[in-house]
Amino acid sequence: MNKTIRLIITLALVAALATGLLSVVNNITLPIIEEGNAQRLQEALSDVVDADRFDPIYHEEDEELVLYYEAYKGEELAGYAVEVNAKGYGTQPIKMLVGMNEELQITGVKVLGHSETPGLGDQAFTNSYLEQFLGLGFDDPIAAGEDVDIISGATSSTMGVISGVNGALNVIARELGLITTIDxxxxxxxxxxxxxxxxxxxxxxxxxxxxxxxxxxxxxxxxxxxxxxxxxxxxxxxxxxxxxxxxxxxxxxxxxxxxxxxxxxxxxxxxxxxxDQEEPLEPVVLSEVANGRYRGEGEGFKSQIVVEVVVIDGVITELEVISHDDSADYASIGINRIKERLVDSNTLDVDTTTTATFTSKGVLAAVENALRGEPIIDLSAIPNGSYTGTAEGFMGPITVEVTVQDGVITDINYVSMADETPEYASTAKKAMTEKLVGSESLDVDTSTGATFTSKGIVDAIKNALAGQ
Known part of the structure; x- marks a missing residue:
């Protein structure tokens, strides 16, 4: 009996000692393991995005769950990296890390773990296969058999990788508001x-x-x-x-x-x-756009893009981007490419595909919005002289001759208002002469008691000075 008790005590002491030793070893090795994992993750992140800092962005419903990483090179945002789990053929998900630049174009794909069939399914994880994704992006969904190959005998693994890459793009696209929630x-x-x-x-x-x-x-x-x-x-x-x-x-x-x-x-x-239903906008036909300088805005990758564009005889002769906050390096590429395609062109139907596609599309949208508006009239830039223009009044065309001297309207001669009601024509002429002669701007109130006729006078002056 005493031997049994001693044996039990001895075993209990050995178990306690072993547990204590394991705890000590765990406390020593756990930080080393965690540091190694962190280092491997840092290396993997650097493999998929060319950056030197990765800031984790946590899921709003779980502050411990990383949603994605913002990648920075110095202080400039260089792109994003997303960890995704995709369904393949194996019992365990394909764990992937997908990197992309600011324009949501793929810069790298790395498979971190999987249970696919060795020698078959894992062919979809080789560098030569994953390199097919480089340069593909959100604005042109990745299609199997077109953009990337389907590996014979490993269809599920192939589709798992494609699904994972598309899923990563969608994560960032949703965060940036590029995917609209359908209600x-x-x-x-x-x-x-x-x-x-x-x-x-x-x-x-x-x-x-x-x-x-x-x-x-x-x-x-x-x-x-x-x-x-x-x-x-x-x-x-x-x-x-x-x-x-x-x-x-x-x-x-x-x-x-x-x-x-x-x-x-x-x-x-x-x-x-x-x-929110929106009426589709009519396409802009350059041959129908009045000569002049126009200003408009369009949505770029992460900011509003403001442009000024000049149209002469149905052709874009000048295009200048006034302001934007898109990434400087990528934006400059997109801006320069789209300018090359638009300037000296008589159509807005141009290819916006560049290495900065969202910026290019933003510039084109800004140009279209500008040309749907009225031309900018900067009186200080108008050469001294007299100019004639015609616009639609209340009952018919109104023709005026306007004189500009040193950036100021000095005289308005009403050449023709034959179709306007005399009473309203008289009221409009008197009011517009008082408001415009001596003015450095055409931005005046046309509410005069003869509003349509007054607006026709201002439009005729704008048409006279447009393009000067």
Whole structure:
């Protein structure tokens, strides 16, 4: 009995000693392990984005969960890095790190862990395969078989990588407000058709909105592989309708098809920009734009872009970017490229694809918005002289001759107002002469009791001085 007790005590002491030693070893090694992990993560981040500092941005619902990293080179934002888990063929997710520049173009992809089949599925993780993603970006969704190859016998692994890269781009795009949340409750009742990119090609859908809810998703056409895509077509539409949201989980094993269906539904209601319906704008036809200098704004990558553009005889002769806060290096490339394509052109239908596509699109939007407005008249820049112009009044055309001396309007001669009612014409002439003669600006109030005629006089003067 005594031997048994001694044995129990001895074993308990040994166990306690072993536990204590393990605790000591753990306390010693844990910081070393954590430091090693941090160093490996830093190296991986540097592999996917050329930067020297990475600031973690935490998920708003969990302050310990990193959503993505902002990458800085010195004090300048160089891009972003996102950790994502993608579904492949293996039992464990494909853990990836995806880097991109400020224009959301891929700068690097690194696979951190996976359980794909060695020698088969892991072919999608080689440097030569991952390099296909470099330069691809958010503004042109990455398509399997077109932008990147599909590895024969490793389709699930391939699609997992593609899905992971697209998912990382979407994380940053949402954070930057480039993906609009669709609220079906704000979309007018009716049927809408849209197209999204699946695994084998375009997926066309028709959706029905009734009573402020998405009630039906009908797949009209697709080129997806039978068998593999069937679960997505069978389950995803119901999932979207049930959740009343496009942001649902993809169907396992049919990720690309799932993403294509979701993109098609989004495309079907994209005209409403999340519910606020906007009337489509008429395209700008340069041959119909009056000669002159115009100023307008457009949305760049992360700021408003302000431009001044000069049109003479239906051709853009000058284009100057007045202000923006987009990244200096990338913005200058986008600005210079789009200027090359627009200046001396008689159309706004130009390619905006550059290494700074969002900035280029912002410049083009600013030019279009400028030319939808009225020309800028800077009287101080008008050479001394008399100029004649015509504009529409209340009842017909109004023609005036305006004299400018040293940046000041010194005289207005009303050449023709034959169609205007004499009483209103007299009131407008008297009021506009008092407000404009001696003025250094055309920015005057036309509310005179003969508003339409007064506005016609001002427009005629602007047309006379435009382009001078």
């Amino acid at each position: 079906f409750a704000l979309v007018p009742d009716g049927t809408y058709e849209g197209t999204g990119r699946g695994f084998g090609g375009n997926i066309d859908v028709r959706i029905t909105i009734a009573g402020g809810e998405l009630t039906e998703i009908e797949v009209l056409n697709h080129s997806e592989s039978p068998g593999y895509s069937d679960p997505a077509f069978a389950n995803l539409p119901d999932r979207i309708i049930e959740e009343q949201s496009i942001e649902v989980d993809a169907v396992s094993g049919a990720t690309a098809t799932s993403m294509g269906i979701m993109d098609a539904v989004r495309n079907a209601v994209s005209e409403f920009f999340g519910g």
